[in-house]
Amino acid sequence: MVAVNEKLSEDQVTERLLTHVPEDKKQVLASFIVGLFNLYEDLYFTYLEINPIVVTKDGVYVLDMAAKIDATADYICKTKWGDVEFPPPFGREAYPEEAYIADLDAKSGASLKLTLLNPQGRIWTMVAGGGASVVYRYTNL
Structure with missing residues (x-):
């Protein structure tokens, strides 16, 4: 759980979420999760699914992803999103x-x-x- 207006830290992710992840992959995965969470908030995503994902000690590799952004945030995110046309x-x-x-x-x-x-x-x-x-x-x- 992350409270509204609370920032997610790598320590929180490591302690609460990555308890069963091998030690040599925890840091790179925690960094990826925090970055992804910040991106999710910043770009007003409403849905994000990554499956499958590959984690090595050197990096995280997203093999497939599905995502939705909140069309009502267009006026806030237009410069970040670029030219997006909603169907x-x-x-x-x-x-x-x-x-x-x-x-x-x-x-x-x-x-x-x-x-x-x-x-x-x-x-x-x-x-x-x-x-x-x-x-x-x-x-x-």
């Missing part, structure tokens, strides 16, 4: 209305999102947040 939800192409809102979002410091769940539907819901979420509903009856 539309549900594995489909964005509707023109969604693309328009995404374009506005890219040009704004605000967080603007729109997902059309049923484009033929009569009720549209828009969730807006910022600590206190607000839901707007348009009904065309």
